[in-house]
Amino acid sequence: MKLVLSSVTIDHQTYWLGSTIQGLAFVGSANGPKNEWQRFYPEATPSIDQQANQVAATALTTYLTGTSQSFDLFLDQTSGTPFQRQVWHALQQIPYGQTVTYSELATTLNRPTAVRAIASAVGKNPLLIVVPCHRVLRKDGTLGGYRGGLVMKTALLSLEKNNA
16 A cells, blocks of 8 residues: 655644545644554555645645534545444544544444444544544543544644534
């Protein structure tokens, strides 16, 4: 698999984006390491092209600046198992500005006893922000983990709450 990487800086935060010929496949965490993509695509052949991913960069910019509330992008989610892709699709159904718990997500997927497996699939989402895993909270309403860090998760939830 060939992964074309580029970066975009939004409000002093740099995000790495990676795409395949099928679509956007990776969004890195704010100021994350340049090689963060390797966790998800260890076998990929990377190339850096700052002219690539411009549509995704614009979409991420408008989202993070509060101008847009959704993403209309071709996504490549083929790196996930069928179960992971099912969970990632469910994440995309969570409305902007709203949150669900891992338990609620499990119930939505008709897998109420698979909370841990669902949480694991959420954590393996390579498309941070675009596939909104930040909208999932622990059963007690606390933030839980987040690849981008809890400061980033808090900021995303606050952005959505203020613009919903």
